[in-house]
Each structure stands twice: as C-alpha cells, then as structure tokens.
Amino acid sequence: MSTYRIQGATGEWEVVIGLEVHAQVTSKAKLFSGAATAFGAEPNTQVSLVDAAMPGMLPVPNRECIRQAVRTGMAIDAQINKWSRFDRKNYFYADLPQGYQISQLYHPLVGEGHLDVSPDEKNPEATKRIGVERIHVEQDAGKLMHDQHPTMSYVDLNRSGVALMEIVSKPDMRSPAEAGAYVRKLRSILRYVGSCDGNMEEGSMRADVNVSVRKPGDEFGTRTETKNVNSVRFVMQVIEYEANRQVDVIESGGTVDQETRLFDPDTGTTRTMRSKEDAHDYRYFPDPDLLPLELDDAFLHDCRESLPELPDAKRHRYENELGLSAYNAGQLTADVDVYQRYEAILGATADKTGKPEKDVATQVANWVLSVAPGVKNATEDADEANDTTVANAGIIALQAAGTVGGGQAKEIYEIVLKTGREPDEIAETEGLKQTSDTGAIEAVIDEVLANNADKVEEYRGGKDKLFGFFVGQTMKAMKGKGNPAIVNEILKTKLG
Secondary structure, eight states, rough: OOOOOOEEEEEEEEEEEEEEEEEEOOOOOOOOOOOOOTTTTOOOOOOOOOTTOOOOOOOOOHHHHHHHHHHHHHHTTBBOEEEEOOOOEEEEOOTTSEEEEEEEEESSOOOOOOEEEEEETTTTTTOOEEEEEEEEEEEEEEEEEEEESOOOOOEESSSSOOEEEEEEOOBBBOOOHHHHHHHHHHHHHHHHHSSOOOOTTTEEEEEEEEEEEEOOSSOOOOOOOEEEOOSSSHHHHHHHHHHHHHHHHHHHOOOOOEEEEEEETTTEEEEEEEEESSOOOOOOOOOTOOOOOOOOHHHHHHHTTOOOOOOOHHHHHHHHHHHHHHHHHHHHHHSSSHHHHOOOOOOOOHHHTTTOOOHHHHHHHHHIIIIHHHHHHTTOOOOOGOOHHHHHHHHHHHHHHHHHHHHHHHHHHHHHHHOOOOOOHHHHHHOOOOOOOOOHHHHHHHHHHHTTHHHHHHHHHHOOOGGGHHHHHHHHHTTTOOOOHHHHHEEEHHHH
C-alpha cells in the first residue's frame, strides 16, 4: 500500500484525518417523540409538541433508535455499554427550539470498535484497520431556509428531533483514499444492518472532516473541521484541498487556525465558517428529564441475533465457497443492492441450469458486474421493469448451455430490456442461437484455411499468435454464431 505524502517546499508532509459521521437512524419516529421522519414532507408537518419544545413536554426515548445504534456497534465489533446516559449540550441554534441538544458525551451507548478498509479497490486483500472511538446517539436540529433576497429566513422543524448516530473515528487515516474507503465501508455496513439508508444526497448520512498536517513522525498538528460533507468524493476533495492549504500556510510562516470550515463543491475549496477554540463550554450536564439507559442481556442477545451476514464475512464466503476472485467478491459485497441482485440471479441460474451455485458463480458475477451494466447503459429506451431476475438467469442459462454466445447474450438482453420478451423466444425467433453443428463449422474452417494458406504456413512455422486470427475469421464468416469452444477445438486439430 503506497504512502500518501504532500510535497512542500520544506520536504514531505503527512496528513492526519479523523471523521465524525452523522447517520440518521432508520426509524418511523423521532428519538424522543412519535413524530414521523419521512423525507420530503411539507415543512413543519412532522413536528410534535416535544420537537417544538413546548413548555412541560417531556422526551421519551425511542426503543427502536437505541436498538439500531446497538446493532450498528455490534457490526463494527465495538464495546456496547449496558449503562449510558443522555446529556444536554447547551448552545443556540435558530432551528433547535429547546436551546440545547440532547446528546451523549460522558457515557455513550457504544464504545471503541473498528473497521477494516481496502483503500485500493483493485487489491481488496490489502486492508488497513481504522479505529472507531465511539458511537453516541443524539437528536438532529431543524433546517433554516433563506429567501433569494436575504431579508427573511424560515425554519422547518421536520428534522428537529430525528435520531442521529454520531460515529467518531480515531485519527487513523493518512490519505484521501483511506478516508474514502472508510466512508464507503461504513455506509455499506449501515445499509447491511438496516440502521441507516446511507443516502448522502438527502442528508441522512454526512461527515465532518478533521484534517491536520505534520512532518512524518512529529506530533499532531492543529486541525480544522469541515462540516456536513455529503459525498465520498467531496470528503476526499476536502482532505486534498485542506492538507495542501495547511502546508502552504505553514511554509509561508503562518499558523493553522483551529476552526470550523465549509466546503464549496462548485470550486472544490473550503472557507472559514467560525473559529473553534481548544475548549468548548457547552455546559454539558445530565439531562434531568431522561433516566440513564440500562440494557439487559436479553435485549443485547436479540440485537446480535438480528444482524445479517456482514460484508467481510460475505466476501470471504464468496471467495472460499463460490470460488470468486477477491476483486469480484469485493465488488459484489460492497453494496446491499448489488449483492442482493447477485444472489437472486445466482440462485435462479442454478435452478434453471440444474448446476450447483459454485459452478455458475463466476459467470453470474461477470454478468452482474460487467456485461449487464454495459448493455443497460447503452440501451436508451430500457424499461427497468423488464430487468427481472428470471430474465437475467434465462440469458445466462442459454449461454452456459452453449445455445448462445457472449455477443448474442448481449443482443438478447437488450431486446429483453426494451420489450420484456422471454430470452428463449428471442433466441429462437431472432436467429440468435449459436451453431454447434461440427460439420457446418468444419466446412467454414476449411474455407478460411484455404483462403489464408500463407498464414497457415506461418502459424505452423511458429507464429502461434495467428491462432486468434483464424478464430476471428471463422466467427466472422459464421456471423458470430459459431460455438467458440467447437471452433477452437476443430481449428487446433486442423492446424495441428
């Protein structure tokens, strides 16, 4: 794994990165009230009296939110604290009616854990362990909206009180690639577990990016925090820009200010939002309206039993039981939607061919990862409803049986996407079946060899690479319908 360094005027610099990821908990109700959490509702239509901080309203913890946070902690091998407590974090936000945020500082629900990440997607076996310091549960604030002429501001409290998990990494990352891999892996686990939908565009997962630079081996430098970054690409851009900016500041004789910054995706730069002193005085104290959380063994057992097979375990199973390459296994297990599609098509293909899943696993993997996306992207009038598990399995089965070749399978899939017709019927009526008639193939090969006698002599004289030429000429003469295995076999015999 290569070392990431920034080359400055005074030598090499190392970047130190820590991430605070805010993940919205998957729950139909908010953390301390029964108000709905659906995205996209009309402003201020999902606000309870508790969310609006009406006098006398008392918060009640949502059991499902606590359960999801515990399950997330278990998924990253973290310490689950049976006893935890909510604290009040006092600060003013116009979109936080209480005047304080209910969070956890001194006694979080989840303690230390870790993620093993693969910064190089082409080499998933090269991993690095990133420590997670804690996961605490807290409530989100609302949303401020400003009109085009900055004379009026509006507040939408729909998001106020929504449950968040703040997942705080240790400062273990040393490159944009490692940070990108960490966010991707964390998002994948959250989606596997079902504790967060991971939709960064809608704001249900966002990261605060802490960056500092130092000469390799020195003490940590002064860090900046860039708030609310909402894509993996932007996280990596923030690190790249901030690290280089800080090096320029230091080498110009200045000092890096500890501050909060904002990222501008249009320019790829960060700018100052507010200064951030070393010591905050949020006047944390235990929330007097909430009892400590005490988790019993039965609750923890149910949480653990509810966990699915997680990405690393699934990847290893794909490699060891299905015989997939490390790269394919890594690509297939990185996202919930991809592995679910793969497993559905794999099972259907095994049923249709009558073969064990292991025997068709690699063929299905290549189809799901490469062939199908390529055809789909090139098909302008594709109908998503036609892209069924049964249709995909039917095409792969035709190819596995030697009924159609690779090019014909792509043609059939394109027609399926446009029309929804059955693959078997398309292969039959559109003349897309492969020819396995040895007599017909042999006749074509004889003609190809006769027309290229000079190249036959060159091949027999040692130019082995010409074999591909003969295969190509034969397939061209048969308009791509010759069975490649039979074509190769007969050519080898005749060229002997």
